[in-house]
Amino acid sequence: MSAQPITLIEAITQALAYELRTDERVVVLGEDVGVNGGVFRATAGLSAVFGPERILDTPLDETTIAGLTVGMASQGMLPVAEAQFDGFVYPMVDFIISHAARMRYRTRGRLTCPMVLRVPWGGGIRAPEHHSEANEAIFTNVPGLRVVMPSSPQRAYGMLLAAIRDPDPVIYMEPKRIYRQYKELVPDDGEALPLDVCYVLRDGSDITLVTWGAQVKETLEAADALAKEGISAEVIDVATLTPLDFPTIAESVKKTGRCVIVHEAPRTAGYGAEIAARIAHECLFDLLAPVERVTGYDTHIPLFRLEMKYLPSVDKIIAAAKRSLAYS
Amino acid sequence: MSAQPITLIEAITQALAYELRTDERVVVLGEDVGVNGGVFRATAGLSAVFGPERILDTPLDETTIAGLTVGMASQGMLPVAEAQFDGFVYPMVDFIISHAARMRYRTRGRLTCPMVLRVPWGGGIRAPEHHSEANEAIFTNVPGLRVVMPSSPQRAYGMLLAAIRDPDPVIYMEPKRIYRQYKELVPDDGEALPLDVCYVLRDGSDITLVTWGAQVKETLEAADALAKEGISAEVIDVATLTPLDFPTIAESVKKTGRCVIVHEAPRTAGYGAEIAARIAHECLFDLLAPVERVTGYDTHIPLFRLEMKYLPSVDKIIAAAKRSLAYS
Amino acid sequence: MTTAAKFEIEYLQYLKPDGTLNGPLPPAVPNNSVLVELFKKMLFLRTFDGKAIALQRTGKLGTYAACLGHEATHIGIGTLMQPDDVFAPSYREYGAQFERGVLPRNVLLYWGGDERGNVFEAAPKDYPWCVPISTQMLMASGAALSFKLRQQNHVAVAVCGDGGSSKTDFYAAVNSAGAYKLPLVLCVVNNGWAISVPRAAQTGAETLAQKGLAGGLHCLQVDGNDMIAVLEAMRRALDLAREGGGGSVIEFMTYRLHDHTTADDARRYRGEEEVKAAWLKEPFIRLRKYLTDLGLWDEATEKAWVEECGKRVDDEINAYLNTPVQPVEAMFDYLYAELPEDLQGQRAEALAREGRA
Amino acid sequence: MTTAAKFEIEYLQYLKPDGTLNGPLPPAVPNNSVLVELFKKMLFLRTFDGKAIALQRTGKLGTYAACLGHEATHIGIGTLMQPDDVFAPSYREYGAQFERGVLPRNVLLYWGGDERGNVFEAAPKDYPWCVPISTQMLMASGAALSFKLRQQNHVAVAVCGDGGSSKTDFYAAVNSAGAYKLPLVLCVVNNGWAISVPRAAQTGAETLAQKGLAGGLHCLQVDGNDMIAVLEAMRRALDLAREGGGGSVIEFMTYRLHDHTTADDARRYRGEEEVKAAWLKEPFIRLRKYLTDLGLWDEATEKAWVEECGKRVDDEINAYLNTPVQPVEAMFDYLYAELPEDLQGQRAEALAREGRA
Numbered sequence A, B: 001m002s003a004q005p006i007t008l009i010e011a012i013t014q015a016l017a018y019e020l021r022t023d024e025r026v027v028v029l030g031e032d033v034g035v036n037g038g039v040f041r042a043t044a045g046l047s048a049v050f051g052p053e054r055i056l057d058t059p060l061d062e063t064t065i066a067g068l069t070v071g072m073a074s075q076g077m078l079p080v081a082e083a084q085f086d087g088f089v090y091p092m093v094d095f096i097i098s099h100a101a102r103m104r105y106r107t108r109g110r111l112t113c114p115m116v117l118r119v120p121w122g123g124g125i126r127a128p129e130h131h132s133e134a135n136e137a138i139f140t141n142v143p144g145l146r147v148v149m150p151s152s153p154q155r156a157y158g159m160l161l162a163a164i165r166d167p168d169p170v171i172y173m174e175p176k177r178i179y180r181q182y183k184e185l186v187p188d189d190g191e192a193l194p195l196d197v198c199y200v201l202r203d204g205s206d207i208t209l210v211t212w213g214a215q216v217k218e219t220l221e222a223a224d225a226l227a228k229e230g231i232s233a234e235v236i237d238v239a240t241l242t243p244l245d246f247p248t249i250a251e252s253v254k255k256t257g258r259c260v261i262v263h264e265a266p267r268t269a270g271y272g273a274e275i276a277a278r279i280a281h282e283c284l285f286d287l288l289a290p291v292e293r294v295t296g297y298d299t300h301i302p303l304f305r306l307e308m309k310y311l312p313s314v315d316k317i318i319a320a321a322k323r324s325l326a327y328s
Numbered sequence C, D: 001m002t003t004a005a006k007f008e009i010e011y012l013q014y015l016k017p018d019g020t021l022n023g024p025l026p027p028a029v030p031n032n033s034v035l036v037e038l039f040k041k042m043l044f045l046r047t048f049d050g051k052a053i054a055l056q057r058t059g060k061l062g063t064y065a066a067c068l069g070h071e072a073t074h075i076g077i078g079t080l081m082q083p084d085d086v087f088a089p090s091y092r093e094y095g096a097q098f099e100r101g102v103l104p105r106n107v108l109l110y111w112g113g114d115e116r117g118n119v120f121e122a123a124p125k126d127y128p129w130c131v132p133i134s135t136q137m138l139m140a141s142g143a144a145l146s147f148k149l150r151q152q153n154h155v156a157v158a159v160c161g162d163g164g165s166s167k168t169d170f171y172a173a174v175n176s177a178g179a180y181k182l183p184l185v186l187c188v189v190n191n192g193w194a195i196s197v198p199r200a201a202q203t204g205a206e207t208l209a210q211k212g213l214a215g216g217l218h219c220l221q222v223d224g225n226d227m228i229a230v231l232e233a234m235r236r237a238l239d240l241a242r243e244g245g246g247g248s249v250i251e252f253m254t255y256r257l258h259d260h261t262t263a264d265d266a267r268r269y270r271g272e273e274e275v276k277a278a279w280l281k282e283p284f285i286r287l288r289k290y291l292t293d294l295g296l297w298d299e300a301t302e303k304a305w306v307e308e309c310g311k312r313v314d315d316e317i318n319a320y321l322n323t324p325v326q327p328v329e330a331m332f333d334y335l336y337a338e339l340p341e342d343l344q345g346q347r348a349e350a351l352a353r354e355g356r357a
């Protein structure tokens, strides 16, 4: 029981510690995760408690991290690997797609790949190049994976426990911009959360705002602002991108008839497209207005002098909601 | 002038030869592209004509191919790299995303990356594992790239010329199942085709069928079958996935009010989602029926004993069209 | 000149191409009768290989990668491993896999387009065939790391080709094995060719064995057509690994006598002379001569045994041909431990298309 | 024992930590006055570095990677290169870049969050700073390949760290440089640490130089705090490359005296003793002593020069601080040669949001 409220990143550390304590098959690996406790401090203190045989610093190579992780997982360990930043997952993509996602499928269940890849994700922290990517679409078209993204300390804890316990590979993306945004009470009770539900964070009846990751913050703020104008917005945190809990979204859109999807990645072929496509299929006749997407532009996220102009903002979300509401 | 009709893959060879002849900055590189002429024979005969300094066999490493290609392109050469099969592009993803797509952006135009990556793409040829992937979604969310896929000998020729001449990186995906499906007259006149248009292959008024790559074949066949039942289907070959020529699709959907998107990749977050999302935004009030997607299942493409059951088929397309037409 | 470091790479050969010994038998070969058993296995493997090629030619098998010429290397790699060790093949090392209990029908199912080929009942932890070149080397390093962390006394053995030794994943395996001092044996089967690309075009290194130096591993080059040298090399590397001495890179010098696969035509890119010369050094001739000279083998024995091999292989082929195609839902049923809600509709649709809703 | 191959790696040091020579000056240093010029450059670099750190501490710069302690290595790498050669840095080698004509304001703009930092007017073909570790090594190999194919007499020089030498891209550079015998110099700046991971944890190899053996490259280990050794190593490698002798891996032994970047706190993972010891071997002390003993340098000269450096750096800082932020459309205008139709709406929207429709 953590008596004190903790941040999202502290919830991650807490979840890692819990699983390390209760399941000896769990190991943590990555660059600087050991004595240094990770560049974001997600593994702070773990090496001192669990030792260098459970918390492994790796050589500086993401291919190596991915390959070792898949190799260990297929031999019955439960590795939790860290990509130091989102921009460095690309060398891991081959092992994730060609092996992690297919091990069970290829061997008809003989070997499996119960691994977690933790990826600090997204922009807005004034970081150098390649440290601010919203690249979840690299993984969402890949069968055999689960791609999840918590957006609160409680969900970070419960979903990480679930990810580690899940018998299949999970890509666990961490909205680094909100690592330390606020604190919540997160009992260290080992209770996992499901990996296949979208969360309705705020009930509303006029319009549905769908988002995930760091943009949950802006979206909730936009809903607050809209409420002041008498507009009741429902806010959904997708939380698990794949496999998707579409019924929760459908139910909301059927109720409100309007939907704004908010995400940080570039628009074209971003994951928002999938949600919009499903709406166009499942909820077409319930729609009162076109499905809006508020996203990053179809450009690279700029270096930090301009990056806030790239990201979705409260303003942009409100404007999209109003465009939607203008249809009657 | 090729007096004889040629296949899609012969059109690729013809385009490569044309550019090698007319622009000394062009080089071809990849595994087995030299004396062997490529495992699909796309580079057959080129080494004999242009020599091993223009047609380079590489060491067996896709990271190497991608890195050398970006390195050469940034120094003013026009490299055309081959990934031997779709399943082997993953180690190239880092260089494509982190460098090729960003070189111009990052240096404010000082360095550029005029390269082409040729990727034999897709299933249905009874090949071994990893030789049948429809993984265009790996690239479609990446700004700064062009992702194209020709589906006829003429388009293969004209679009490859355009891709090589384009001052930015182009991912040129080749539907290998139709490499030798039929022949067309393809004059070797050096005329490039645009890289930003969708092709209306067949006019129709009742429903729009949108597809790309090898599925163009099944989609046209489905349109034929529908015609026999008095249903007039318009067929669009997307051809350039990104940046997308959406107006051509929108115009058609506004006319027909119905749309079936057909693609080989898994459904969830496949590129069809983007097209459906745009329709849900731009054409919502023109739609008479939900937007249908006929796609691969959300599983890996099975080994070949089962693969045809995985792929979209004429039957599946017809069924989807009829589901759409059932709405009135 | 001040020297920062010095290295020397050993070459092993015991049985010369003419079937006579270079010197005394090494520790890996306690007596000649083990060689008789191994020679019989080589004959079985070659029989299997030939029949698989024939099966492909008649359309009853998909693309197949022959192992013609690699028999001593492949069998020698597998035979000294312990059951609890883990083997990570590329796509060609049936000889090693048969030593691990993988059945010929598995090989046929795999190349016949059926995932069940990868269900190895007798080697439940071994890796499946691995198409993305050399990724198996790095996965094996991960397996070795799990042995080390769990303090298990097992060794991971992985195989790639000369081409595969150019792959970055191979280097990652070397690097990580050295960094963690892992019980890992990286076998590079240098058969001269990577499809059409000759060994010389892959790298400027004099030997492929020396790539191990990049990670501080033990390096050894051996005559891969000499079963005795192969066994001794594996013995040394396995012992070292098991005793905590870390990883090895062994380069096995052999030759790919067949096309790359049945989809390839090697005449496009290599001369007949080279292949002819290679046939003089292949592994059967020398071992047959050696055993015959010792009176441990003769023509009649060989004839009878090859006949027996033919029968055994035919049984396996029949088992393969009689295996019914998997039902369509197999696509869904091995994707996740439990099929997610979101995919159940697709599975139902697939069943419905077969009238099995 | 039959030997397949043998190797020896040389270690270069001329100027000892105590400021005296080991032996005669090598060909790279024709006379001592060139060393005076280089020492002045080292002082400029250290002045710049200190002021950049200070700028970051006051919030006027983003994260910054200091080069404290690397001055001899960095400047020595850049100074013998020809203008038409191509340099591929990681993110720390400002000393080499200044030799190539890159301006201090470029460095500040880059770490200040502005892409225009990468516009190197005097080095138009050099690679920009490269964050994805060691990918620059392989791009440089591609550059070297284009020199070779175009029969240009240029050399590509790339730098990574000790950590970077574990990266698969580094090995790919070694492999391809060997396979094609490319004019490539791969510089590994071994400063003991990759953020918190010590050199010993990266690899089991005795030296990082020997990684070049994996590709048949020339290998050399040098004292990277000895400007003379750095120059001689670069001279040899550049000459070899230019004469068609192929690529090299040079390991420069130095030490990272600062935190990894301003975002790091090295006290978390390394002891003070080690850092103290390193300060005794850093590159300024020995070169200052050497030049002073020769009567080529004195305290007053140093004081005046450092003051001058301060002024020059301040001018650059002001140039940086006075550079206005790019307009929002810069996001779109350097993405493609011409903005595709499909993106024009987004660009217009971005402008409209600023009231500039």
Ligand SMILES: Cc1ncc(C[n+]2csc(CCOP(=O)(O)OP(=O)(O)O)c2C)c(N)n1
Residues within 6 Å of the ligand: B031, B060, B062, B084, B088, C092, C131, C132, C133, C160, C161, C162, C163, C164, C165, C189, C191, C193, C194, C195, C256, C260
């Ligand atoms: C990553 C990847 N790239 C390309 C291929 C296609 N391919 C299959 S085998 C092969 C050559 C392998 O040569 P080598 O490693 O020497 O092994 P050998 O086949 O000679 O045993 C190639 C290029 C592949 N399977 N995987």
Ligand SMILES: Cc1ncc(C[n+]2csc(CCOP(=O)(O)OP(=O)(O)O)c2C)c(N)n1
Residues within 6 Å of the ligand: A031, A060, A062, A084, A088, D092, D131, D132, D133, D160, D161, D162, D163, D164, D165, D189, D191, D193, D194, D195, D256, D260
């Ligand atoms: C692919 C990749 N992974 C991780 C990082 C994060 N990172 C930045 S610098 C660094 C350590 C580099 O160490 P080294 O190569 O020794 O160079 P040094 O900083 O010591 O000069 C790491 C891990 C990165 N930039 N790129």
Ligand SMILES: [Mg+2]
Residues within 6 Å of the ligand: C161, C162, C163, C189, C190, C191, C192, C193, C194, C195, C256
């Ligand atoms: Mg080979």
Ligand SMILES: [Mg+2]
Residues within 6 Å of the ligand: D161, D162, D163, D189, D190, D191, D192, D193, D194, D195, D256
């Ligand atoms: Mg370092």
